[in-house]
Amino acid sequence: MTRKCLGCGAFFQSDNPLKAGFVDVKNKDNALVCKRCFKIKNYGEYTPIDNDVRYYENIFNKIKEKKDLVLFLCDIFTLDETLNYINNFKSKVILVITKKDLLPKSVKEYKLINYIKQNYNLNVIDIIFISSNKNYNIDLLMNKIMNNKTSNKVYLVGNTNAGKSTLINAFIKSYGSSSSFITTSSLPATTLDTIEINLTEDLSLIDTPGIISNDNYITGLKLSDVKKIMPKKEIKPRTYQMKPNQSLLIEDYARIDYLSSTNNSFTLYLSNDIKINRINLNTNNNLRNLKLNSFNLDKRKDIVINGLLFCKITNNAKLNVYTKNSVKVFERNNLI
Ligand SMILES: Nc1nc2c(ncn2[C@@H]2O[C@H](COP(=O)(O)OP(=O)(O)OP(=O)(O)O)[C@@H](O)[C@H]2O)c(=O)[nH]1
Ligand SMILES: [Mg+2]
Incomplete structure (x- = not known):
């Protein structure tokens, strides 16, 4: 068979x-x-399939050697995690930032493109924002594909959940004649092997299983948590005026202790479905059993809890961030 x-x-x-x-x-x-x-x-x-990470790496390594145009997809929440992969390709790469509809409308696309250019040394021929759900820039991306493809094949790669299969389905709707669509879901590892879609006579799109990163919050989580953490609608940034000795509890997922002695303001970007509570740092010890990461954060930097949230501050801050063991917590230049 x-x-x-x-x-x-x-x-x-x-x-x-x-x-x-x-x-x-x-x-x-x-x-x-x-x-x-x-x-x-x-x-x-959703039935999880337990494939070895090497299985995905193997597929990825083969594509790296190809000469065909690559679309590298990532969403704005996993920028840092995946961009390091891009410079590995031998072929031309277009960076496609997905799920534009989740970004607050006030965020300017050209500023983010400049940010990416300035902060990551990427070997890409173009950067484009799209939303497959809202059909945003899908035709523009198709033009870029047709102008840059080096053969009839174009590969779509990127981390799991980046929206590769959803984008191919959007292309099928706009340009294809097939009524069969690729399976998509908010759980990691939906696509399990390469899928070649013959979109038109001179264009085949090849979907691939996404890269899985152990330091992303959603890896290994149960379905109900993944659904909660993955933003579904335009993110409404939430700002908290922080006084000394206050902390933020991000449900059971993370805790941010504010250790400086002046007032501050924190703005968090995360799924609207997650509740945040401001608590007293000294009397509430919730989640202190999680892994601790300490920061002396400059106000020009954000804190990122990979796959869960990023947080912007208005004054320099000393912070203790508690979260799940495997998750990467780091600082980066202000994204917004
Ligand atoms: N809001 C929004 N959600 C999107 C968009 N594109 C994809 N998604 C959602 O993101 C999740 C993952 O989409 P998939 O297309 O399955 O992602 P993938 O990159 O193919 O993932 P793997 O097959 O696991 O590698 C799904 O819940 C999609 O509905 C978009 O433009 N906007
Ligand atoms: Mg997929």
Whole structure:
């Protein structure tokens, strides 16, 4: 059985329901999608597939050597995590920043593009913001693809959840004739193998499984938490006037202690569904059992809890940030 699932790209098999590409024996000759994709699409039920990280690296390493145009996708919340991969490609790369609709409208796109150019030394021929959900810049991106492609194949790569499959589906809607769409979901590792979509006579788009990073907050989380943490609508930044000896509790996910002796103001960018509580630093010890990261933060820097939030301050601040062990917490130049 060498056919592939149209939803996730996995080869069909009927031996192991826990492995990728499973279909019941009775459906094996006519199935279009595997059982897992069927459940994701129809019931929103997600079966995690435990593929080794090396499995994804292997696919990625092969694409690095190709000469075909690459679209490297990432959303604004995982910029730092994935951009380091870009300079590995032998081919031309267009950086595509996805999910523009999640950014506050006040954020200017050209400023973010300048920020990326100034702060990361990237070997890309272009940078473009898109929203597949709102059909924003999809036609412009298609023009850029047609003007820069070096063959009929174009690869889409990037971290898991960046929106690669959703973008291909948007292209299918606008330019394709197929009525079959790739499976998408807010859980990591939805696409499991490469999927080649023949969009037009002279353009095939190749979807790939996303890079999984262990230092991203959502890796390994249960479905209900992932749904909460992944922003779905335009983010409403939340500003807190911070006095000395105050802390912010970000539900059960993180705690930020403010240790300086002057007043300050913190603005947090995160999913609107997550509740934040301002508490007394000395009397409330919630979440102090989590991993501690300490910072002497300059006001020109943000704190990033990778995959969860970033926080901007108005005055220099001493901070203790507590969060899940594996998650990367770091400072970077003010993004906004
Ligand atoms: N708000 C918003 N959400 C988006 C957009 N594009 C994708 N998403 C959401 O992001 C999540 C991940 O999308 P996918 O297309 O499955 O991401 P992927 O890059 O293919 O992920 P893997 O297959 O795991 O590598 C889904 O919940 C999508 O609905 C967008 O333009 N705006
Ligand atoms: Mg995908």
